[in-house]
Amino acid sequence: MTKFYKYLILAIIYFTPFILNAAELPKHESLEQSIKQTIIDLVEDNAAFTSLKPDEHFQGFLDIQTPRVTMVLCSDSRVQVDNFSNGAENDIFVARNIGNQFITTKGSVEYGVDVLKTPVLIFIGHSHCGAIKAAMGDMSQIPAGIRKELDTIDVKSAHDDKQGVVVNVHYQVDKAFEQFKEKVESNQLAIIGAVYDFRNDYGYGNGQLIIVNLNGNSNVSDIRNSHYFDNIKNVAIGVETKKTASD
Numbered sequence: 575m576t577k578f579y580k581y582l583i584l585a586i587i588y589f590t591p592f593i594l595n596a597a598e599l600p601k602h603e604s605l606e607q608s609i610k611q612t613i614i615d616l617v618e619d620n621a622a623f624t625s626l627k628p629d630e631h632f633q634g635f636l637d638i639q640t641p642r643v644t645m646v647l648c649s650d651s652r653v654q655v656d657n658f659s660n661g662a663e664n665d666i667f668v669a670r671n672i673g674n675q676f677i678t679t680k681g682s683v684e685y686g687v688d689v690l691k692t693p694v695l696i697f698i699g700h701s702h703c704g705a706i707k708a709a710m711g712d713m714s715q716i717p718a719g720i721r722k723e724l725d726t727i728d729v730k731s732a733h734d735d736k737q738g739v740v741v742n743v744h745y746q747v748d749k750a751f752e753q754f755k756e757k758v759e760s761n762q763l764a765i766i767g768a769v770y771d772f773r774n775d776y777g778y779g780n781g782q783l784i785i786v787n788l789n790g791n792s793n794v795s796d797i798r799n800s801h802y803f804d805n806i807k808n809v810a811i812g813v814e815t816k817k818t819a820s821d
């Protein structure tokens with residue numbers, strides 16, 4: 575028996591590193607494999623795209639872009655331009671950052687509005703926004719670079735992140751309105767604030783784009799009565815974010 579235990583202990587000492595390595599290796603290989611597969615997917619998806627597009631497809635915008643919309647969108651991967659457009663190419667000039675902010679992407683927005691002269695500027699927040707949740711919480715543990723980006727979000731008046739998403743959109747529209755007031759008042763530009771609700775947090779259904787602000791005005795009746803929204807079907811305007819007993 576003594577000999578058996580001696581061999582058993584030696585076997586454990588000898589094989590344990592291999593067992594541990596074996597346990598770690600698949601994870602390591604899996605991450606490498608995941609990176610490789612992601613790169614393959616990007617390359618192959620681009621190849622599929624080019625195979626579907628004849629050269630003539632690109633001819634119209636080889637030397638100039640003519641978008642109609644400047645869009646400020648959160649970087650969240652669950653929110654994509656395709657969710658609002660059947661053809662964003664050469665039509666939507668996009669600036670993205672965490673929290674769909676004007677201030678941190680001001681130069682890009684100015685380029686869209688003042689240089690490309692898009693007549694519509696839209697800020698789109700979204701349900702379950704991590705940037706809003708972070709800005710409403712304790713930011714002391716957040717890395718400095720990210721904290722700096724979140725510093726320009728002001729959602730102090732919100733009682734939860736669902737309301738915070740909307741408050742932030744209003745705030746961003748207000749900041750943009752200060753910048754582009756003349757253009758708005760001379761009807762060269764409409765600034766729209768919206769929320770993309772992939773979770774159905776606001777009750778219009780999953781994936782709905784909800785208009786919450788027009789040129790700094792968040793009054794639902796005013797927005798609905800605006801000539802910009804005349805005869806638009808299936809438009810969702812306004813959200814109910816007041817605190818209720820069930821909150």
Ligand SMILES: [Zn+2]
Pocket residue numbers: 648649650672673674700702703704705706
């Ligand atoms: Zn977000």
